[in-house]
Amino acid sequence: MTSDDPVHRGPYSLLFRHVLSRFDPEQAHRLTVRALAAAHAMPGGPALLRAAFSVPDPMHDARATRRVLGAEHRSPLGLAAGFDKDGEVPLALLDLGFGHVEVGTVTAKAQPGNPRPRSFRLVGDRALINRMGFNNDGARALAKRLARARRSERGQRAVIGVNIGKSKVTALEDAAEDYRFSARLLSPYADYLAVNVSSPNTPGLRDLQGVEMLRPILEAVVQEAERTRTRLRREVPVLVKIAPDLHDEDVEAVARLSTETGLAGVIATNTTIARPESLGTDRARIGQIGAGGLSGPVLAARSQEVLALLRATLPSNAVIISCGGVSTAQDVQERLDAGADLVQGYTAMIYEGPAWPGRIARELAG
Numbered sequence: 454m455t456s457d458d459p460v461h462r463g464p465y466s467l468l469f470r471h472v473l474s475r476f477d478p479e480q481a482h483r484l485t486v487r488a489l490a491a492a493h494a495m496p497g498g499p500a501l502l503r504a505a506f507s508v509p510d511p512m513h514d515a516r517a518t519r520r521v522l523g524a525e526h527r528s529p530l531g532l533a534a535g536f537d538k539d540g541e542v543p544l545a546l547l548d549l550g551f552g553h554v555e556v557g558t559v560t561a562k563a564q565p566g567n568p569r570p571r572s573f574r575l576v577g578d579r580a581l582i583n584r585m586g587f588n589n590d591g592a593r594a595l596a597k598r599l600a601r602a603r604r605s606e607r608g609q610r611a612v613i614g615v616n617i618g619k620s621k622v623t624a625l626e627d628a629a630e631d632y633r634f635s636a637r638l639l640s641p642y643a644d645y646l647a648v649n650v651s652s653p654n655t656p657g658l659r660d661l662q663g664v665e666m667l668r669p670i671l672e673a674v675v676q677e678a679e680r681t682r683t684r685l686r687r688e689v690p691v692l693v694k695i696a697p698d699l700h701d702e703d704v705e706a707v708a709r710l711s712t713e714t715g716l717a718g719v720i721a722t723n724t725t726i727a728r729p730e731s732l733g734t735d736r737a738r739i740g741q742i743g744a745g746g747l748s749g750p751v752l753a754a755r756s757q758e759v760l761a762l763l764r765a766t767l768p769s770n771a772v773i774i775s776c777g778g779v780s781t782a783q784d785v786q787e788r789l790d791a792g793a794d795l796v797q798g799y800t801a802m803i804y805e806g807p808a809w810p811g812r813i814a815r816e817l818a819g
Contacts, residue, residue, distance in 0.1 A: 477569075477570060477572070478572040478573060478574055478581070478583075478803075479569065479570070479571065479572045482536075482572070485807075486537070486541055486542055489502075489542045489545040489546070489807075490541055490542050490545065492545065493542060493544060493545035493548065498545075499544065499545070499548050499607070502545060502548040502549065503548050506548075506549055506550055506807060506808050506810075506811040507811055507815065508548060508549065508550040508811045508814070509527075518552065518817075518818070519794070519795075521772060521794045521795050522644060522645050522690045522717060522772055523644070523688050523690065524553070524612045524644045524645075525612075526552035526553055526612060526795060527552050527814070528550060528551060528552035528810065528813070528814035528817065529552055529785060529789060529794075529795050529796055529817065530551060530552055530779075530785050530795075530796050530797070530798060530810055530813050530814060530817075531551050531552050531553035531554060531555060531612075531614075531774070531795055531796070531797045531798075532546055532551045532553070532554045532555060532797065532798070532799060532802070532810070533555055533776050533797035533798060533799040534555040534556065534557045534558050534614075534616035534647065534649065534694075535557075535558065535583075535585075535799055536799055536802075537554060537556045538556070538557060538558065538559065538588065538589045539556070539559070539589055539590045539594065539595055539598065540556040540557075540559075540595045540598040540599050540602070540613075540615075541598065543556055543599075543602060543611060543613050544602060544607060544608060544611055547611055547612070549807050549808075549810050549811060550810035550811030550812075550813070550814045550815075551810045552612065552795070552814070553612035553613065553614060553644070553795070554611075554612070554613055554614070555613075555614040555615070555616050555647060555797065556595065556599075556613060556614070556615055556616065557589070557595070557615055557616030557617060557618070557647070557649070558587050558589065558616045558617065558618040558649045558652065559587075559589045559590075559591065559592050559595045559615065559616065559617055559618070559635060559639070560587050560589060560591065560592065560617070560618050560619065560620040560621070560631070560635065561591065561592050561620045561623070561631045561632075561634040561635045562591055562592075562620040562622065562623075563589065563590050563591030563594065564586075564587060564588065564589065564591075564620060564621055564622070565588055566585050566586035566587060566588025566589075567584050567585060567586035567588075567654060571583060571584045571585050571586065571745070572584075572585065573742045573745070574803075575732065575734040575738075575739075575749070576804075577733045577734055578732050578733050578734055578749055578750070578751060579749050579750055579780070579800070579801070579804045580732070580734075580747060580748060580749025580750065580751055580800065581747070581748050581749060581800050581803065582739075582742050582745040582746065582747050582748075583654070583724070583745050583746055583748075584653075584654045584743075584744055584745035584746070585654060586621065586654045586655060587618050587619075587620075587621065587652065587654070587655055592617070592634065592635040592638045592639055593638060595615070595638075595639060596638045596639055596641075596642060599613065599615070599639070599642035599643075600642060602642075603642055612644050613642070613643065613644055614643060614644055614645045614646070614647055615639045615640075615642070615643040615645075615646055615647065616646075616647040616649050616694065617632055617635040617636060617639065617646060617647070617648060617649060617674070618649040618650075618652060618655065618658070619631050619632065619650075619655060619658055619661070621655055621656070625657050625660060625661065625666070628661055628666070628669075628670055629669040629670045629672070629673040630673065632648060632670050632673055632674050633673040633674065633676070633677055636673070636674040636677035636678065637677045637680070640677055640678050640680075640681040640689045641681055641684075641685060643689055644689075644690075645689065645690040645691065645692060645717065646674060646678060646689060646690070646691045646692070647691075647692050647693070647694050647720055648670060648671060648674055648691065648692070648693045648694065649694045649723070650662050650667060650670065650693065650694070650695070651694050651695050651696035651722070651723035652723060652724070652746065653696070653723075653724065653725075653726045653744070653745070653746045654744075654745065654746060659696060659698075662695060662696065662699060662703065662707060663703075664706050664707065664710050667693070667707065667710060668710060668714065671691070671693060671710065671711070671714040671716060672714055674691050675691050675714055675715050675716065678690070678691050690716075690717030690718075690772070691715075691716050691717060692711075692716060692717055692718050692719055692720050692772065692774065693707065693711055693716060693719055693720070694719075694720040694721070694722075694723055694776075695707055695719060695720070695721050695722060695723065695759070696722060696723050696724075696725070697721075697722035697723065697724075697725045697727075697752060697755040697756060697759060697777060698725055698726055698727060699759075701758075701762055704721075704759055704762045704763065704766075705762060705766045707719070708762070708763050708766040708767050708771075709766065711767070711771070712767065712768060712771065716771075717771070717772050718767065718771045718772030718773055718774070718794070719763055719767065719771070719772075719773055719774075720773075720774040720776060720797070721756065721759045721760060721763055721773065721774070721775060721776065721777070722752070722755065722756050722759050722776060722777045723746065723776075723777075724745075724746025724747055724748045724752070725746065725747050725748075725752055725755065726744075726746065726747070727747065728747065729751055731751060732751060748777070748778075748799065748800045749778065749800045749801075750778045750780055751778065752777040752778040753777060753778025753779070753784070754778070755777070756775060756776065756777030756778050757775075757778075757787075757788070757791065760773060760775045760788060760791050760792060760793055761791060761792070763792075764791065764792035772794045772795070773792060773793050773794055774793065774794065774795045774796070774797055775788040775791075775793035775795075775796050775797070776796070776797040776798070776799075779796055779797070779798040779801060780798070780801040780805070781813070782812075782813050782816035782817050784796075785813060785817060786817060798810075
């Protein structure tokens with residue numbers, strides 16, 4: 454890593470090198486979430502966060518960059534699922550400059566996830582490997598937190614997506630009802646629902662990406678979203694999140710299925726189980742870490758390929774959220790130019806720090 458790398462620049466570089474890097478990644482993540490929660494809860498905390506990271510006040514500057522999924526996004530860059538699994542700090546994260554925040558992945562039943570350690574940094578590659586296993590407090594707990602967040606005017610205006618997955622204890626043949634349960638509880642509070650069938654860290658989950666197994670899941674979630682629309686007179690778009698490891702023909706098949714089942718679009722992509730030769734981290738270290746989903750810049754090329762496939766296969770009005778390997782404003786703009794409606798990131802913020810989303814938004818705005 455050279456002196457030009459982001460983790461070697463500015464105040465955040467000192468915090469990363471001398472504090473956060475000394476902690477297990479999961480511990481550092483918990484510290485970050487708690488710090489955000491504490492800052493946001495202070496009197497005037499939201500304004501202080503926005504001022505600290507040069508983010509305009511959304512209550513007074515409502516100029517939308519783009520309208521997608523029925524909501525106005527002040528930046529095309531959103532935060533991918535995985536950072537705020539239990540919806541603890543979505544408003545604080547929006548105050549850092551993200552255009553939307555996707556909370557989760559949440560499951561119908563609370564679960565502890567996989568044994569620790571389960572999150573690993575590949576600092577030289579600015580990448581992460583995780584095998585968290587959908588650790589979360591469950592759909593009921595998230596619904597309560599989102600209900601509280603939505604009570605304020607700021608919360609009502611916030612763009613919050615909800616990513617739902619299968620409970621580990623639920624058999625694959627019962628997956629549709631498991632997803633239905635979460636969708637029923639959470640759709641009243643979601644700007645959109647993301648059906649996650651692509652995490653590599655729940656046994657058998659990726660098998661659900663096959664069209665015949667995926668169809669009843671998508672139909673169940675769409676039915677619950679439709680019930681919410683009828684009851685609350687509010688649209689709740691549904692998207693499916695897919696893996697970068699699918700073969701091209703399977704990507705196209707899922708795209709066609711998403712159209713058939715009435716989905717709003719696709720999120721592409723999740724983490725990868727591949728360990729590309731282009732990784733600079735020592736192979737022995739990678740082998741020592743073991744299984745898990747890899748994220749970071751190494752994922753960019755395949756994510757862009759999947760974006761192109763989806764744009765060529767889906768109807769022109771279908772929404773694509775491109776995720777994977779995004780680090781700079783140029784990266785975001787390239788995805789938008791290639792047909793993405795929105796873009797998501799996560800890993801880059803671990804290395805760039807909390808100023809990252811606001812900086813990207815400002816650079817894109819010119």
